[in-house]
Amino acid sequence: MLSSRYLHLHEALGLGPMWLNRNAVFRPQQVPNPAPQPEAALKPEAALKPVARAVQSAAAPAPAAEATASRLAAVQAAAAHKKSPAQAATPQAAARQAEAADSARAALAESLHTSWHTDIRPSEIMVASICPATEDGLAGQLFSGSVGTLLDNMLAAVGLQPQQAHKTCWVKSAPVFTPTPDAAQIAAALPQMQQELAATRARAVLFLGQFFEAPQQAKTLQQLCGDTPYFIIPHPARLLRQPQLKAQAWAELKKLKRLLAA
Structure with missing residues (x-):
């Protein structure tokens, strides 16, 4: 009985046609069964504390929680995005950035003042x-x-x-x-x-x-x-x-x- 893996190996090596005995019996390649996983990895949810x-x-x-988190992140990012005058292109731009950051902080404080x-x-x-x-x-x-x-x-x-x-x-x-x-x-x-x-x-x-x-x-x-x-x-x-x-x-x-x- 001849395993198919020899035929595949012969082809992979580029050795050309492979002549088999006409009485040979072809046996498909067997794939080993996967190793059993440890019991701990298969613990059902009901077994959890x-x-x-x-x-x-x-x-x-949940989607509502994600929306709230996104809003919070946006407000906090705006409040933190206050650049110094040296980093801004002009003093006017620095003033606008500072005003926007102050507004964002005020909005956040107002949201919390409930x-x-x-x-x-x-x-x-x-x-x-x-x-x-x-x-x-x-x-x-x-x-x-x-x-x-x-x-x-x-x-x-x-x-x-x-x-x-x-x-x-x-x-x-x-x-x-x-x-x-x-x-x-x-x-x-x-x-x-x-x-x-x-x-x-x-x-x-x-x-x-x-x-x-x-x-x-x-x-x-x-x-x-x-x-x-x-x-x-x-x-x-x-x-x-x-x-x-x-x-x-x-x-x-x-x-x-x-x-x-x-």
């Missing part, structure tokens, strides 16, 4: 970040884009629909985004947060972000929550940037899930 699966689901931006008023209704939990993100200011919605998608996915992992969580932020009005408001801002916003928590009759509070992990904030959180249990996890925006923190987030979310199931 809930927070890991949530991060994976939120990674692909007082957030969310509808308060009875909810299973209250979810709070420290301050609206830049993207939220441009989108006109708290937890917008992929951050909001991830947050809703994490809520689903503990058995909650988005409407079962009252989403809010501590500092609701700021001229620019800041992840670390000063003590005066935190104290000024505390009474309104207490009113929100009382109105929602939430069974627990879920705080998002490193700000709430600081030891100096423990007393303020206790003032807000009283006997209401609270949990602190990394902000969804940080989880998208640092997926290695998902185990830490899931450990806290499991505690919240047990509380809600009790």
